[in-house]
Amino acid sequence: MATSSPALREAQHDLETQANALSKLQKDIAKNHQVRKQYTIQLGENELVLKELELLSEDANVYKQIGPVLVKQDLAEANANVRKRIEYISGELKRLDGTLQDLEDKQNSKKDTLLKLQQKIQVLQAGKSKS
């Protein structure tokens, strides 16, 4: 490669940076998936809680664990809190879906550019070997 032309070197450099960007994107996507999974689990749990809270009798004592202590809460308040939380999580999930879609699009375009770069390099190398 010591004899490679500046164009070829540049192309290879380009390819490297693009590949790095792509791997970063893929990491992001993986992270996003992880977060999304967690949120889905939480959503399921909160829905369970809501169901149980609705089944509780009016005068039941409800506590919320905050750190190491249990704080007594009104049932209605707890109910409202859980609802709000479910809403929040749903919104978050939607947002995550959007970003995930975005990232995947970016990933695909990056892959395309990478492919093109590879082809270019191959052409360059072929020309080199011929000359």
Add this chain to the structure above:
Amino acid sequence: MADGVPKGTVKPLASLISVEEAQNAAKRVHEAIEEREKEASYIERFITENNNLFKLVHTLPDQLSHPIMVPFGKAAFFPGRLIHTNEFLVLLGDGYYADQTSRQTAEILHRRGNVLESKLESLKAMMLDLQAEASFFESTASEAADGLVEIREDYIEEQPTEQKSESGLSKPNIISDDEECAQAMSRMDVLEKLEEEACSDDEDNDFECSSMFSALKLNDRVQKFMDENRFSAASLGPSSGNCTQTSPSEKSTRTNPDLYKFDGAKAHLVAEDESPCVKAISASGMVKSNVTERPLFLSTSKEGRADCGSKIEEVPTIHHSKKEKDFGDNVGDRPAVNRADHQKAFTGSIVEHSHGMPSKQTSESSDLSQVSSSNAPTKPVSRFKMQKGGR
């Protein structure tokens, strides 16, 4: 193969799907299955824990207090008593707790157990799907490795057009083939037609016999054309001896036999002998449904059952089994005929066909079975003949 049969393509499966790729896919699916299995075992553990807790909650309020060893730090215990055995602080999830009685707790646990069960069910269903996928990938990989070929053939031609195209194909090609063969084939066609007529005359014995007789004579001629002329008029004589009269239809056919080709024969039948034709028509109609089969062979064979064997001898290779069953008196003649026909039929390179055709043949055979199970053996042979003609 590909050049011989232009309407189909044969590709090795390995060229479409590489073995490694299929195996990789199978591996990935297996990994997914393992993941699901882990999840399932996790959930199962939850379920058993839940059940244990459920039992405990049930038994705790049985007594006012339970003597227990209270954990103190990591390694120490001290004796104590559980009181308020009917009061539970239940974690509802997400940091929410509720004061509950034993019964209420049991209910909560029961619901939780149901949720877990449904989750497990869905996981199992997913695993089943994945397993099916994995087995598919594996079989594909092994098939590709075994050198399986993919045969594609467009299904365009409908039955009627198919018949025409077949006959059209076979005739010119025959000419292009060696002359002897061509002549023999055309003779055969005529003979078949005659047979059909004879068959249509089924109920009318005289007609039948006479037509048979003529068919036999024609057959002899055909045989002479062939290099291996094994069955002579003499051998045929006894079987056809009882047929002496000449039927009008037979005459007409004889006057210009070459005019009657496969399709023509049927039409001719319909036009000339109205009543007897019913049989022939029905038979040929059935044959039509069988796309690739040569119609006349089938129809003749069908009717051949009802009549005597001399007719059948013309279309012999097709009929082995049937002939044997139906026509005991002709047994002596048959083998010779069969041999001759074999030679005729197999002058083309059959091996190629047997390679290219399998998928087709199977489908055909299913069609055929509807027509008549006894006709099944006829199919491949006639097919070969046709193919040979087509070559």
